[in-house]
Amino acid sequence: MKGGLVVFLLLICFSANTQELLKSPDSLAVLIRSMPAEDTATINLRNQYVKQALFANPADSSLMEFTQQTLDTAEKIGYQKGVLHAYERLALISQYSFSNPYKALDYYHKALSVAENNPGLITYKWGIKGGIATIYYEQEEFHNALRSFKEIIRRNKNLELTATANIANVYGAVENIDSAIYFYRKALQHPQTEENPTFKANLYSNLSLMYGKSENAELAVSCAEKSLALINTHGIEFVRPTAYANTSMAYLKAGDLTKAEFYGRESLKLSELQGNLFLQKSAWGTLADVYAAKNDFQNALQAHIRYSALKDSLNNQNRRVAINRKQMEFDFEKERTLTQAEIARQVLIKKATLLIGIGLLIISVLAFIFYKRRRDMLEQKKEAEFNALVSDTELKALRAQMNPHFFFNSLNSIGDYIAKNDNQSAQDYLIKFAKLMRAVLENSEFREIPLAEELKFIELYLQVETKRLPGKFSYKINVEDGLETENILVPPLLLQPFIENSIWHGFKEKENRGNIVIDFKRKDHMLLCSVDDDGQGGKNQTTGTGKKSLGIVITENRIQILNKQKNASGKLQIMQKLNNTGTRVEVSLPLQTAF
Amino acid sequence: MITAAIIDDEQQSTDRILTLLAPYTDKIKTVCFNTAEKAVQGIDALHPDIVFLDVHLHDKTGFDVLEAITYLDFSLIFVTAYEQYAIKAFKFSAIDYLLKPIESDDFRNALQKAIEKVKQNQLGERIRVLLSNLSAENTNKKISIPSKEGYSFLNISDITRCDADVNYTHIFTANGIKYTVSKPLKHFEGLLTGHGFFRIHNSHLINLNYVKSYAKSGIVTLSDNTKMVVSVRKREAFVKACESL
Numbered sequence: 001m002k003g004g005l006v007v008f009l010l011l012i013c014f015s016a017n018t019q020e021l022l023k024s025p026d027s028l029a030v031l032i033r034s035m036p037a038e039d040t041a042t043i044n045l046r047n048q049y050v051k052q053a054l055f056a057n058p059a060d061s062s063l064m065e066f067t068q069q070t071l072d073t074a075e076k077i078g079y080q081k082g083v084l085h086a087y088e089r090l091a092l093i094s095q096y097s098f099s100n101p102y103k104a105l106d107y108y109h110k111a112l113s114v115a116e117n118n119p120g121l122i123t124y125k126w127g128i129k130g131g132i133a134t135i136y137y138e139q140e141e142f143h144n145a146l147r148s149f150k151e152i153i154r155r156n157k158n159l160e161l162t163a164t165a166n167i168a169n170v171y172g173a174v175e176n177i178d179s180a181i182y183f184y185r186k187a188l189q190h191p192q193t194e195e196n197p198t199f200k201a202n203l204y205s206n207l208s209l210m211y212g213k214s215e216n217a218e219l220a221v222s223c224a225e226k227s228l229a230l231i232n233t234h235g236i237e238f239v240r241p242t243a244y245a246n247t248s249m250a251y252l253k254a255g256d257l258t259k260a261e262f263y264g265r266e267s268l269k270l271s272e273l274q275g276n277l278f279l280q281k282s283a284w285g286t287l288a289d290v291y292a293a294k295n296d297f298q299n300a301l302q303a304h305i306r307y308s309a310l311k312d313s314l315n316n317q318n319r320r321v322a323i324n325r326k327q328m329e330f331d332f333e334k335e336r337t338l339t340q341a342e343i344a345r346q347v348l349i350k351k352a353t354l355l356i357g358i359g360l361l362i363i364s365v366l367a368f369i370f371y372k373r374r375r376d377m378l379e380q381k382k383e384a385e386f387n388a389l390v391s392d393t394e395l396k397a398l399r400a401q402m403n404p405h406f407f408f409n410s411l412n413s414i415g416d417y418i419a420k421n422d423n424q425s426a427q428d429y430l431i432k433f434a435k436l437m438r439a440v441l442e443n444s445e446f447r448e449i450p451l452a453e454e455l456k457f458i459e460l461y462l463q464v465e466t467k468r469l470p471g472k473f474s475y476k477i478n479v480e481d482g483l484e485t486e487n488i489l490v491p492p493l494l495l496q497p498f499i500e501n502s503i504w505h506g507f508k509e510k511e512n513r514g515n516i517v518i519d520f521k522r523k524d525h526m527l528l529c530s531v532d533d534d535g536q537g538g539k540n541q542t543t544g545t546g547k548k549s550l551g552i553v554i555t556e557n558r559i560q561i562l563n564k565q566k567n568a569s570g571k572l573q574i575m576q577k578l579n580n581t582g583t584r585v586e587v588s589l590p591l592q593t594a595f
Numbered sequence: 596m597i598t599a600a601i602i603d604d605e606q607q608s609t610d611r612i613l614t615l616l617a618p619y620t621d622k623i624k625t626v627c628f629n630t631a632e633k634a635v636q637g638i639d640a641l642h643p644d645i646v647f648l649d650v651h652l653h654d655k656t657g658f659d660v661l662e663a664i665t666y667l668d669f670s671l672i673f674v675t676a677y678e679q680y681a682i683k684a685f686k687f688s689a690i691d692y693l694l695k696p697i698e699s700d701d702f703r704n705a706l707q708k709a710i711e712k713v714k715q716n717q718l719g720e721r722i723r724v725l726l727s728n729l730s731a732e733n734t735n736k737k738i739s740i741p742s743k744e745g746y747s748f749l750n751i752s753d754i755t756r757c758d759a760d761v762n763y764t765h766i767f768t769a770n771g772i773k774y775t776v777s778k779p780l781k782h783f784e785g786l787l788t789g790h791g792f793f794r795i796h797n798s799h800l801i802n803l804n805y806v807k808s809y810a811k812s813g814i815v816t817l818s819d820n821t822k823m824v825v826s827v828r829k830r831e832a833f834v835k836a837c838e839s840l
Contacts, residue, residue: 430696434695438677442679594797595797
């Protein structure tokens with residue numbers, strides 16, 4: 001049996017919306033023209049129009065272009081649902097109007113990728129899969145088709161009816177007639193069937209074919225007639241050629257060859273009109289059977305030749321291979337796209353990780369630098385504080401060292417004085433010395449004292465020494481005009497050792513009266529102090545004996561410490577005048593003021 | 596006839612004062628005590644006009660004597676060797692003192708002042724200032740401000756600032772009164788540093804408790820809205836002092 005045709009039960013979710021169904025393609029076309037071109041509603045309507053127009057007139061080749069326009073518009077405005085449906089329509093048109101399963105498969109895959117890339121459209125996936133499954137079926141890849149349809153039933157209740165019907169189709173195609181009948185009947189009992197005369201007509205038509213195959217001619221004719229009645233009532237032109245082919249088969253089985261031939265020829269005529277090669281093939285197959293039954297062998301042969309030619313052209317192995325290749329290509333392409341997306345994602349992750357890593361590294365480095373700087377600063381500060389402490393201690397130690405040195409010298413001079421003079425003078429001397437001691441004690445408490453205090457001290461000291469050595473020397477203290485003696489700060493008892501040296505060593509062996517000139521003046525940011533005498537103290541001051549006096553060493557150290565603390569360049573210079581005619585000591589200090 | 600009491604535990608010290616008083620024997624008669632207890636009894640009994648009081652009296656001090664006596668109408672001259680804390684307290688309370696060894700010129704001046712002001716006003720109050728300054732408690736310490744009329748006693752915490760005016764110092768209090776003293780600002784700096792005062796400038800000593808705000812530009816504003824410049828050199832130390840307050 002070459003004839004008979006199972007109508008593909010399109011896996012489109014037929015809308016239950018009666019209003020929509022009631023609208024004729026023509027009225028929809030009018031409505032579409034009245035609407036703005038680039039609008040989602042317009043695109044929905046256009047897609048709906050194509051669906052209905054396709055069923056109404058599968059041969060309408062203009063639908064392809066129309067749908068392509070819909071697709072372009074939907075893509076332009078980024079309306080993904082519209083894009084998806086447009087692809088679906090294009091697939092249907094390719095499959096049924098142009099008998100081009102490659103193209104159909106192509107469009108289905110495009111639709112599928114849209115559905116998979118848009119979470120909101122994922123529900124349409126199964127409809128598209130169904131479309132692809134019908135192509136498997138059409139290409140006699142029954143195993144795949146059956147698997148797909150069963151999966152669809154499991155995954156999507158909405159598509160249960162169409163999937164059930166298509167399972168029946170597949171069983172029919174693999175000549176598992178009982179199963180086919182079972183599934184067709186199941187589909188007919190499905191509540192959605194009543195709402196959809198097209199579907200119902202299809203089901204009856206197909207069931208008729210199955211009954212025919214199971215040699216149940218009576219039921220076959222009955223079903224075929226039910227189908228035709230529905231087609232006529234509802235004007236379901238889409239199903240008509242197939243239904244005619246099946247009806248022809250049913251009558252052939254029932255032995256009504258006239259009717260069989262009539263429907264066969266009608267089917268052929270309609271399918272030629274539609275340009276549907278599958279239908280033509282089927283119609284020729286049916287006619288071949290009819291002519292054979294009528295013993296019109298010439299026509300039967302002709303029909304068979306046509307049938308075989310069509311079958312070969314439609315269904316040859318090459319084509320199957322091509323489809324498989326196409327499928328593989330799609331799978332590969334899909335995989336490649338996915339892989340590329342994954343690669344892109346990985347690259348992005350890599351880049352992001354790298355960026356974050358670099359960022360963290362920079363932050364860490366910066367943090368470390370800041371931390372190090374801060375630590376170094378703190379360390380430096382600590383060190384400076386420590387140094388200051390050390391220096392301070394040193395200063396105190398130096399003062400402690402200097403004071404007894406000075407005191408014992410002074411006590412010696414008191415003893416000297418007492419031995420030589422009367423008690424009243426000793427008393428006066430003692431009081432001066434007590435004052436001097438008090439001044440030393442008080443001033444020693446401070447690191448710096450006002451110059452005025454130092455001057456008072458020097459004066460007091462010189463008074464004491466003058467008393468001790470009356471007539472031996474005279475002194476003069478010069479303070480530069482405008483020097484703020486109250487405000488300028490100096491280390492206490494700084495010059496005392498040099499004055500002491502002048503008096504004790506410079507004048508000891510001197511015949512005539514010695515002179516000491518003490519000078520304070522300012523030069524830029526330095527305070528210049530000098531002790532100038534005309535004694536013969538050269539050999540005792542410094543280089544003469546090669547050994548520095550204790551006072552000089554101490555003063556040098558004090559100036560050094562002061563330099564360190566104030567970051568200054570104070571210095572001590574001791575100069576011997578020619579022919580041992582005197583010594584000049586110069587001390588330069590950083591000029592410090594209290595305010 | 597003026598009675599002078601000499602209170603010292605060392606005979607040599609007493610003798611020294613007696614020697615220094617020798618030229619005045621026609622005007623001054625002397626009485627000597629070598630312990631704190633005897634001194635208290637003697638002063639209360641004899642009501643001397645001038646008292647030479649040593650700070651160090653064995654295991655007691657001259658301050659113990661002052662705390663114990665009831666008679667307070669005399670000129671007080673402390674005698675001390677090197678009690679720096681006591682010297683500061685004398686300055687606070689404007690009480691005269693002599694340093695050992697006593698210089699005859701100093702002695703003459705002090706004695707002259709004592710004789711002129713035999714009936715010194717407010718000795719009791721000044722002794723209270725003295726003792727309060729010597730006590731460990733840091734509450735409400737006072738300072739005696741000498742003037743022509745006598746003495747003013749100010750709470751240290753009431754003084755907002757001291758301004759230098761050559762050898763005079765103007766002292767300002769929180770209630771807006773200005774006192775002028777014939778002592779240099781340095782004198783008050785020595786006394787008040789350590790009592791929340793800070794010398795921000797050559798001529799300004801301020802009480803840090805009255806600082807209202809301080810601008811980075813170096814201008815400090817006191818609670819009475821007086822604005823003063825802090826010397827550049829003093830700014831760092833000033834901020835530190837304010838923080839540690």
